[in-house]
Amino acid sequence: MAELENSEQMQVRLDKAAQLQAAGIDPYGESFVRTHTSTEILNRFEELEGSQATVAGRIMAIRGHGKACFIVLADKEGQIQLYVKLDELGEEAFAQVKLWDIGDIIGVTGEVFRTQRGEISVKAQKVTFLTKCLRPLPEKWHGLTDVELRYRQRYLDLIVNPQVKNAFVIRSKMISAIRAFLDGRDFLEVETPTLHNIAGGAAARPFITHHNALNIDLYMRIALELHLKRLIVGGMERVYEIGRVFRNEGISIRHNPEFTLLELYQAYSDYQGMMELLENMVSTVAKQVLGSDTVQYQGTEISFAPPWRRLTMFEAIRQYAGVDFDQIADDAAAREAAQSIGLHPEADMSRGNVINLIFEEKVEEHLVEPTFILDYPIEISPLVKRKSDDPDFVYRFEAFVYGRELANAYSELNDPIDQRQRFEKQMEQRAKGDEEANETDEDFLRALEYGMPPTGGLGVGIDRLVMYFTDAPSIRDVILFPTLKPLAGDRKAKPAGDGKAAIDFSKVAVEPLFQDFVDFETFSKSDFRVVKVLSCEEVPKSKKLLKFVLDDGTPEKRVILSGIKEFYAPDDLVGKTCVAIVNLPPRKMMGIESNGMLISAVNEYDGKEMLNLLMLDDSIPAGAKLY
Numbered sequence: 001m002a003e004l005e006n007s008e009q010m011q012v013r014l015d016k017a018a019q020l021q022a023a024g025i026d027p028y029g030e031s032f033v034r035t036h037t038s039t040e041i042l043n044r045f046e047e048l049e050g051s052q053a054t055v056a057g058r059i060m061a062i063r064g065h066g067k068a069c070f071i072v073l074a075d076k077e078g079q080i081q082l083y084v085k086l087d088e089l090g091e092e093a094f095a096q097v098k099l100w101d102i103g104d105i106i107g108v109t110g111e112v113f114r115t116q117r118g119e120i121s122v123k124a125q126k127v128t129f130l131t132k133c134l135r136p137l138p139e140k141w142h143g144l145t146d147v148e149l150r151y152r153q154r155y156l157d158l159i160v161n162p163q164v165k166n167a168f169v170i171r172s173k174m175i176s177a178i179r180a181f182l183d184g185r186d187f188l189e190v191e192t193p194t195l196h197n198i199a200g201g202a203a204a205r206p207f208i209t210h211h212n213a214l215n216i217d218l219y220m221r222i223a224l225e226l227h228l229k230r231l232i233v234g235g236m237e238r239v240y241e242i243g244r245v246f247r248n249e250g251i252s253i254r255h256n257p258e259f260t261l262l263e264l265y266q267a268y269s270d271y272q273g274m275m276e277l278l279e280n281m282v283s284t285v286a287k288q289v290l291g292s293d294t295v296q297y298q299g300t301e302i303s304f305a306p307p308w309r310r311l312t313m314f315e316a317i318r319q320y321a322g323v324d325f326d327q328i329a330d331d332a333a334a335r336e337a338a339q340s341i342g343l344h345p346e347a348d349m350s351r352g353n354v355i356n357l358i359f360e361e362k363v364e365e366h367l368v369e370p371t372f373i374l375d376y377p378i379e380i381s382p383l384v385k386r387k388s389d390d391p392d393f394v395y396r397f398e399a400f401v402y403g404r405e406l407a408n409a410y411s412e413l414n415d416p417i418d419q420r421q422r423f424e425k426q427m428e429q430r431a432k433g434d435e436e437a438n439e440t441d442e443d444f445l446r447a448l449e450y451g452m453p454p455t456g457g458l459g460v461g462i463d464r465l466v467m468y469f470t471d472a473p474s475i476r477d478v479i480l481f482p483t484l485k486p487l488a489g490d491r492k493a494k495p496a497g498d499g500k501a502a503i504d505f506s507k508v509a510v511e512p513l514f515q516d517f518v519d520f521e522t523f524s525k526s527d528f529r530v531v532k533v534l535s536c537e538e539v540p541k542s543k544k545l546l547k548f549v550l551d552d553g554t555p556e557k558r559v560i561l562s563g564i565k566e567f568y569a570p571d572d573l574v575g576k577t578c579v580a581i582v583n584l585p586p587r588k589m590m591g592i593e594s595n596g597m598l599i600s601a602v603n604e605y606d607g608k609e610m611l612n613l614l615m616l617d618d619s620i621p622a623g624a625k626l627y
Contacts, residue, residue: 013101020099029130036053041112049114052112053111057080057105059071059072059103060073060074067086068085069084074162079162081120082108084097102133103159105133106127107128108128138156151476152484168480170466173288175242177284181281182240182281185238191243192221193221194221195209195218197219198441200226201223201226201438202225202247202438203436207257223245223459224241224263228240229455231265232452233452240264242261245260250565251570253476261460263459263460266457271409275308275310289469293305295468295471297471302401302468313355313376314326317358321362321363329351333351334354337354338354338357342588350379353377356376356377359373368401370401373398373399375390376393376394376396376398377393378393383410383413385414385415395410397409406461406464406465407461410456412452414451423441484571508603509603526581528579530578530620530622531550532550532551532622533576534551534574536574537570545590546570548598552622558595562598575618580598581597600613
């Protein structure tokens with residue numbers, strides 16, 4: 001019905017555009033010169049009252065009829081009221097007003113004045129029609145309930161929700177301020193390749209593309225590090241880049257497949273120097289852009305004023321997880337310690353990887369105030385200089401704010417022999433199936449063999465910093481065009497089946513039916529309920545799990561984790577109606593309590609197990625019991 005109404009309204013608007021054209025008015029006009037913005041007129045009214053001003057913008061409201069009307073005009077800075085009157089415009093020009101719609105773009109010249117009700121306005125004396133809006137704007141914009149539409153149609157979001165633009169204005173000012181800060185410290189901004197022969201510099205899965213002329217596969221960069229350090233070798237002692245990087249991994253409120261990263265490298269420095277630089281940069285930029293280095297983020301006050309708290313990884317684990325790794329020397333004891341606090345390390349997991357597991361699962365969420373976590377295990381830091389007093393650990397820190405990583409920094413490894421050995425161990429991990437392990441970069445090793453001075457390196461997630469500066473709950477609120485799965489009508493034609501490839505049922509194998517009867521009393525104790533998906537996101541660090549927040553018909557929201565990440569994008573499941581068993585005992589997975597189980601259909605397709613989440617008609621209410 002809504003689509004039909006929109007189609008009818010578009011036809012009305014098309015008819016109006018044709019009438020404008022018939023009257024000699026181009027519905028898609030030429031350039032237009034304005035003299036003032038809405039904010040200038042409002043702020044300088046006493047100076048401008050009675051004078052002429054030319055404004056331009058989009059019609060957001062039309063009030064009145066007969067021989068006069070008021071129009072709300074929106075431009076890049078705000079809104080201004082126009083007073084359009086037959087006596088001022090003349091009959092021919094005023095007759096065109098009935099062909100205007102909300103959303104149209106016009107230019108107006110007239111006298112700045114204040115109405116009898118005291119509202120600053122422009123009395124239109126000349127109007128120029130600039131652009132016809134063919135699609136009706138939403139009459140009511142429902143904010144977060146239409147969050148996916150906002151992300152998909154950011155242009156519409158910016159039109160109807162002018163406050164949204166503020167986040168992106170802050171983002172732009174923040175990046176400019178970061179550049180000014182670094183330029184003032186004698187850093188040189190450079191640009192490095194986006195297409196790489198080897199995906200290196202971070203533990204992440206890359207996007208792969210193909211170069212036709214060279215007939216080779218290339219990787220979209222996952223980090224900026226290795227090329228920037230080549231420049232340090234070449235004598236460019238302080239370099240930085242602010243650029244997009246691409247990681248072929250999950251989507252969540254904290255992750256987008258393409259994001260903006262600041263990486264910088266300073267010769268003759270180390271990770272201690274990077275700490276001083278980071279805390280001063282963030283504090284300086286916050287005061288310049290926001291007026292203060294204290295922000296309110298999701299109801300929590302966060303101060304970025306230096307100095308930030310400093311803890312070693314051991315100290316943080318001891319404080320928040322109750323495990324003292326000074327007393328745990330071997331791999332087996334480390335795994336036992338993890339098991340004692342409810343974690344499930346893999347059977348061959350090393351002490352260093354167990355330390356990282358406990359930190360991620362039990363500590364990160366507690367690091368709300370800006371905190372540097374120092375001295376990481378060497379197993380998870382293949383590009384970092386070893387600590388001279390403990391070669392199992394490296395000179396590395398990560399900065400955490402509100403339980404999330406904001407920055408990562410090293411005393412860079414400049415020993416080419418040690419670096420080659422680290423790469424070889426990474427390649428062993430790749431051979432065992434770790435797709436995120438680093439590959440050996442022979443050219444980078446060659447560069448190190450020419451000699452790289454002691455160097456401090458720092459990487460900062462620009463998008464996450466903008467989130468803190470703008471109180472944004474999701475990374476998508478600070479990326480103008482976040483990555484989303486295309487709607488069915490927005491992509492090239494696909495085989496039928498809700499956007500999925502057509503199924504060749506000759507390749508499908510299902511488990512044989514059970515031969516034995518199930519005890520009816522036992523079976524009937526399982527409480528199958530209809531649930532509505534309120535939100536869905538990836539579980540950090542998990543390759544399989546999605547976290548669902550569900551309406552189960554009760555006042556409480558139900559959280560269930562399900563291992564279907566490989567088969568569904570979280571966005572696609574929000575709003576769906578599903579089935580869950582709700583009377584299973586709670587079970588912790590990746591540190592999150594899961595209360596029940598979502599029901600999926602399992603089958604084998606062409607030798608691969610497939611999971612299909614069971615979805616019902618949306619008309620079935622949450623909480624309905626299945627029999």
